[in-house]
Structure formats: structure tokens, C-alpha cells
Amino acid sequence: MxxxxxxxxxxxxxxxxxxxxxxxxxxxxxxxxxxxxxxxxxxxxxxxxxxxxxxxxxxxxxxxxxxxxxxxxxxxxxxxxxxxLRTGLTGTLRLGVIPAAMGAVGFLTTHFRAVHPDACVEIRSLSSREIQKGLDGFEIEAGLTYLENEPLDRVRRVPLYHERYILAMRSDHPLAAEVKVTWAQACAQRLCLLSEDMQNRRILDGLAATFGLVLRPTVVSNSFLGVCAHLREGGYVSIVPQTFRHLFGGTEALVMRDLAEPTPHQAVGLVLSERDPLPPMAAALLRTTLDASFAATVEAAERRARLTIGNVDPRHSTFSFDAES
The missing domain is CATH 1.10.10.10 (Winged helix-like DNA-binding domain superfamily/Winged helix DNA-binding domain)
Structure with missing residues (x-):
């Protein structure tokens, strides 16, 4: 054979x-x-x-x-x-990433490419369920997704950071004048959120329910680019991960405000097949991830963001990326 x-x-x-x-x-x-x-x-x-x-x-x-x-x-x-072994790692790393983690994926892949400059990276925007399917079917080498909420099966996990939530809107929205916004205020607005097939949305629905509230968005999208487009048009607000601030905060038309009530943080990290040995691309990504200090990288990015976002009070502009292993 x-x-x-x-x-x-x-x-x-x-x-x-x-x-x-x-x-x-x-x-x-x-x-x-x-x-x-x-x-x-x-x-x-x-x-x-x-x-x-x-x-x-x-x-x-x-x-x-x-x-x-x-x-x-x-x-x-x-x-x-x-x-x-002869020429260094080549080929393509196929990485599935939930939309909520797209704001952080650059930190992961940039470090990987610095160690393996001859390798390429293919990023696919996938739901957590699609990441599970992709790993099981050998269609991707790794995923970036939630680790504790609706955890995946048959995977090894590397925690990277904790996701928390802020409110995003255009600078002329009435809530833009607030330092912090309550969940009740947020839920009363015209909302644009991720669609229910995205785990981020299911997490937000659960968090709102803890305050006795219901999220009723008038526009939903499976992409944060679609969400951002509606924020730019005005009138809409969105509850987004804090990485949204890093990704879109340099846009003068948008402002980000912290939510007043404390909410549980969601662990986000790397997931890989539990097979041993791992495929070379997956093994290389795991090594570079374990060797990296993401906290310092992201803190530096947040400092740069504070300097460029003139419409955000830096006292309330936080962004944590806690390295754990």
C-alpha cells in the first residue's frame, strides 16, 4: 500500500x-x-x-x-x-481564530514569524465549534479561542489572556461623554453585536442575564468588521472585548468606555491537538508561545494606544494580556 x-x-x-x-x-x-x-x-x-x-x-x-x-x-x-532539520521550518501555519480574539492574534503570529521567518501563517476566522471541527479534521494546526466557557474536547490548552468587556460607540453618541457606562444603559441603546452562533455573543447574553437584563440587538454580524462599520455610521453601540480598543481605538470617530459593573473575565488561549507528537507547525507554535512574555508586548501596545486615542481618558483605558502556562 x-x-x-x-x-x-x-x-x-x-x-x-x-x-x-x-x-x-x-x-x-x-x-x-x-x-x-x-x-x-x-x-x-x-x-x-x-x-x-x-x-x-x-x-x-x-x-x-x-x-x-x-x-x-x-x-x-x-x-x-x-x-x-536541514533548512528550518517552512510551510504554512493554519490558525483558526474566534472573531473576539482577532485583536490579539497579531501578538501571537508576529512572535512566531520572528522565530520562524520562512514559515507563512494563514488565519481563518472561525467559531469555537468550527475550531473544534478543524482540529479534529486536521484542517488547522491550532486555534485561538475561549478555554473555560464551552471548552473544546480532545485538546491541549495554553492560557494567554483574560477577556473583559467595554462599550464602543461613535464620538458624538450621548454616552461618549460618560466615564463609565452601566449595563442597563448599554442594553437600552441601539445595539450591534456578534450573532448568536459566536460564543462571544452567548457569553454577553449570559452576563446581561446576571444583571436581570436582555440584549436585543437590531443588527448582528459574525464579524467585528461588520460591527465596526455600523458603529462608524452612528447611532449604534456595541459591547466588545477590550482588544477592540487596541485594534480600532486609533480611529478618531470611535470611543471606548468601560462598563461600570464588574463582570467575570473569560480566559482566552491557544488550543492544539492532544496528539503526540504534534505536527511540526503546531509544535513550533507551542514552543514560541510558551517562550514568549505576552504581557510586556501588550502593555507596550496599550501605552501606544493611549497616546494616539485623544478621546479616551487614559485613566480608564486598560488592556490586560496575562501570560499563563
Missing amino acids: LVRHLSYFVTLAREQHFARAAQACNVTQSTLSAALRKLEEDLQVALVVRNQRFVGLTVEGEHLLAWAKQILIDYDSLREDLSG
């Missing part, structure tokens, strides 16, 4: 069409079919339901598909690991 035979099989399962699978593998359809027959002979089971066209996989084929994906990932990881 050859690795390429498994690759052909996984491609067929993905494409669900013999001709498209052959084209994707850059082989003839007869070569693809011969490789699949050889795979069936080696394993002594039927893997594909055959007809005039692709119908589906047999029960045995479905089981092989899960094994084949893992074997191919391990094979690619082995090649990357051996190549990295």
Missing part, C-alpha cells in the same frame, strides 16, 4: 466524482481506478460503492477515510520535520 493510493482515496471521497478526483490528483481516471483497486486488494475490503458513477463509500471505506487522513497528515508532518 502506497501513500499516494491513500491520497487518491481521500481525494475521491472529497470530490465524490471519479473524473474530478483524477484531475485533482493530476492522473488519468484509469490510473486512479487502478490505485483504488490495489488499495482494496491490500486491505481485502470493498471501499467504494461502484456504479456508472461515484455513489459513495462503503462502511469500511468510511472507516478508512478517517485513518487515511491521519496517516497523510503524519506523513506530511514527518517530511516537514525532516526538512526543517
Whole structure:
């Protein structure tokens, strides 16, 4: 049994069409079919339901598909690991990030790239549930998500910082004149929030409920860019993570105000597969994360933000990124 035979099989399962699978593998359809027959002979089971066209996989084929994906990932990881010993780490780190953590992901990837300059990074905006699926399906090497609220399964966790919440609005909004804003005041405004498929929104709904309040946004988005666009248009406010201040606080039209009532902080951190050994990219990210001091980096970024945000009182402009391991 050859690795390429498994690759052909996984491609067929993905494409669900013999001709498209052959084209994707850059082989003839007869070569693809011969490789699949050889795979069936080696394993002594039927893997594909055959007809005039692709119908589906047999029960045995479905089981092989899960094994084949893992074997191919391990094979690619082995090649990357051996190549990295000679030339340094290359390739692409695929990182799934919840929208609420996008304001902090740059600190993580910048340090990673400083240690591994020949590696590339692909950031995907995903929900926490999609990060779980991506790790399970070997589609990403790591994720940046909540660690304690709705925790993921079968992962190793590296805490990075704690998320707290502030109110964002345009500078001409009536609440912009306040030093701090209550949750009751915030909930009474025209709200633009993340949609309910995002864990951040579910956290905010729970926090509002602790004060006997209900969040009723008139606009929802699965992206904070969509939220920011509505804040810029005026009239809307949003309850956002404190990293929003670092990310968008340099925009003169927007102001950020702390919420008056204390609320629990949410731990945000790195999640990776619990497999051992880790794929080279995931292992390298873990090492650089454990070796870094994120608190100093983020505190410096917050100081810069205070200097550039003239419409925010620096006495109430806080941003914590506590390194934990």
C-alpha cells in the first residue's frame, strides 16, 4: 500500500466524482481506478460503492477515510520535520481564530514569524465549534479561542489572556461623554453585536442575564468588521472585548468606555491537538508561545494606544494580556 493510493482515496471521497478526483490528483481516471483497486486488494475490503458513477463509500471505506487522513497528515508532518532539520521550518501555519480574539492574534503570529521567518501563517476566522471541527479534521494546526466557557474536547490548552468587556460607540453618541457606562444603559441603546452562533455573543447574553437584563440587538454580524462599520455610521453601540480598543481605538470617530459593573473575565488561549507528537507547525507554535512574555508586548501596545486615542481618558483605558502556562 502506497501513500499516494491513500491520497487518491481521500481525494475521491472529497470530490465524490471519479473524473474530478483524477484531475485533482493530476492522473488519468484509469490510473486512479487502478490505485483504488490495489488499495482494496491490500486491505481485502470493498471501499467504494461502484456504479456508472461515484455513489459513495462503503462502511469500511468510511472507516478508512478517517485513518487515511491521519496517516497523510503524519506523513506530511514527518517530511516537514525532516526538512526543517536541514533548512528550518517552512510551510504554512493554519490558525483558526474566534472573531473576539482577532485583536490579539497579531501578538501571537508576529512572535512566531520572528522565530520562524520562512514559515507563512494563514488565519481563518472561525467559531469555537468550527475550531473544534478543524482540529479534529486536521484542517488547522491550532486555534485561538475561549478555554473555560464551552471548552473544546480532545485538546491541549495554553492560557494567554483574560477577556473583559467595554462599550464602543461613535464620538458624538450621548454616552461618549460618560466615564463609565452601566449595563442597563448599554442594553437600552441601539445595539450591534456578534450573532448568536459566536460564543462571544452567548457569553454577553449570559452576563446581561446576571444583571436581570436582555440584549436585543437590531443588527448582528459574525464579524467585528461588520460591527465596526455600523458603529462608524452612528447611532449604534456595541459591547466588545477590550482588544477592540487596541485594534480600532486609533480611529478618531470611535470611543471606548468601560462598563461600570464588574463582570467575570473569560480566559482566552491557544488550543492544539492532544496528539503526540504534534505536527511540526503546531509544535513550533507551542514552543514560541510558551517562550514568549505576552504581557510586556501588550502593555507596550496599550501605552501606544493611549497616546494616539485623544478621546479616551487614559485613566480608564486598560488592556490586560496575562501570560499563563
